[in-house]
Amino acid sequence: MEKKKNLIIAAVLFCAVLLMVVSTGLWAAPKLAQSKAKPGDCVACHVDKKVLPETHPDTRSMDMKACRACHTADNMSLTGKFPGSHTHMLSGVSCEACHGRTGQPEEAPMEKCVACHGPTATLAEKTKDVKPTNPHTSPHYGTELDCNLCHKQHAKSENYCAQCHKFDFKTP
Numbered sequence: 187m188e189k190k191k192n193l194i195i196a197a198v199l200f201c202a203v204l205l206m207v208v209s210t211g212l213w214a215a216p217k218l219a220q221s222k223a224k225p226g227d228c229v230a231c232h233v234d235k236k237v238l239p240e241t242h243p244d245t246r247s248m249d250m251k252a253c254r255a256c257h258t259a260d261n262m263s264l265t266g267k268f269p270g271s272h273t274h275m276l277s278g279v280s281c282e283a284c285h286g287r288t289g290q291p292e293e294a295p296m297e298k299c300v301a302c303h304g305p306t307a308t309l310a311e312k313t314k315d316v317k318p319t320n321p322h323t324s325p326h327y328g329t330e331l332d333c334n335l336c337h338k339q340h341a342k343s344e345n346y347c348a349q350c351h352k353f354d355f356k357t358p
């Protein structure tokens with residue numbers, strides 16, 4: 187009798203865990219499935235909300251280079267208009283390039299960024315003339331401040347230094 191009861195408890199627990207695993211999997215699945223959409227096909231992912239002006243040219247088959255025919259750094263700059271993941275997607279950098287190939291996205295640590303954009307000292311050299319100061323080096327953190335503190339891939343980018351300084355950076 188006691189044995190049967192334990193068996194039932196074990197079965198119930200097993201089902202509960204299974205349900206949890208399956209439901210978290212389902213939660214993550216649509217985002218990853220959507221990632222198969224072409225990066226310029228905004229409406230494929232943004233079904234509820236307009237992310238481009240009504241009269242905008244059709245972007246479906248465009249990449250970042252095509253956007254830059256009209257959007258340059260000085261004219262209608264796209265900096266800050268959408269999350270960094272979008273600039274990357276439109277430049278041919280897939281989700282997997284940052285998150286690995288597993289079904290569940292792996293963390294995307296700074297080493298991944300540096301592998302393409304670094305080394306950090308070279309990056310700091312590239313932005314040495316940025317005013318009012320170089321965002322990629324400082325007396326406090328050297329060149330090793332985590333990229334993701336400023337360059338957000340899935341949210342609006344931030345100006346980490348602005349907590350204490352009045353540097354008016356436009357963070358891409």
Ligand code: HEC
Nearest residue numbers: 226237238239241242243245248249252253255256257267
């Ligand atoms: C042929 C020129 C042209 C191309 C190519 C183009 N755009 Fe635009 N885009 C415009 C114009 C003009 C506007 C602003 C006028 C308007 O309301 O349509 C605009 C506005 C935008 C806006 C809104 C900006 C704001 O201030 O709210 C976004 C976002 C945008 N474009 C993204 C893109 C992306 C991403 C691409 C490439 C996939 C792209 N555009 C390619 C001409 C272009």
Ligand code: HEC
Nearest residue numbers: 217218221271274279280281284291294334338339340341
């Ligand atoms: C340029 C690198 C980069 C690209 C490309 C990128 N991500 Fe990310 N992703 C990150 C970073 C960094 C984080 C953690 C910080 C954050 O949320 O911005 C993250 C967080 C996430 C998370 C939250 C995971 C967690 O552990 O909290 C999910 C889900 C995710 N990304 C999915 C995607 C999908 C789907 C794509 C492709 C459409 C994608 N990412 C493209 C860098 C990237």
Ligand code: HEC
Nearest residue numbers: 250265273274277279283284294298299302333334337358
């Ligand atoms: C697989 C290579 C690759 C990886 C990994 C990668 N990037 Fe990029 N990144 C690119 C390419 C390609 C571009 C587009 C360059 C261009 O056209 O200006 C880009 C553009 C950028 C830009 C400029 C965006 C703009 O609007 O001008 C920033 C900032 C950036 N990446 C930060 C990051 C950060 C932070 C990470 C790590 C979370 C990261 N990148 C990971 C390849 C990569």
Ligand code: HEC
Nearest residue numbers: 299300303306316321331332333336346347355356357358
């Ligand atoms: C303190 C905030 C901050 C941190 C941390 C940071 N960046 Fe930046 N980054 C900026 C700002 C601001 C710009 C724009 C500079 C300008 O005005 O040209 C920029 C520009 C860039 C660009 C475009 C540079 C170009 O002009 O070619 C890339 C690529 C980039 N960052 C990558 C990285 C990577 C990779 C890391 C981590 C190793 C990192 N950033 C860390 C703030 C930051």
Ligand code: HEC
Nearest residue numbers: 220221223224225226227228231237267268269271339340
């Ligand atoms: C593969 C799916 C996908 C495509 C294609 C896509 N987006 Fe997004 N977009 C997302 C997701 C998911 C988020 C939420 C933030 C994140 O995870 O990066 C987002 C967030 C945004 C945001 C900020 C949040 C908001 O709703 O205002 C803007 C703006 C945006 N996207 C514009 C665009 C534009 C413009 C295009 C077409 C050039 C585009 N997106 C194409 C998936 C996509």
Ligand code: HEC
Nearest residue numbers: 319320321322323324325326327331346347348349350351
């Ligand atoms: C937690 C607060 C804090 C943060 C965050 C911070 N700083 Fe500072 N910073 C200070 C203080 C305090 C000083 C010393 C002020 C002085 O001597 O005038 C300073 C001094 C400096 C100086 C030398 C003095 C000057 O103003 O020319 C530079 C350059 C500088 N910071 C750059 C940066 C950059 C770049 C960032 C972002 C990557 C940053 N700081 C983030 C607090 C901060």
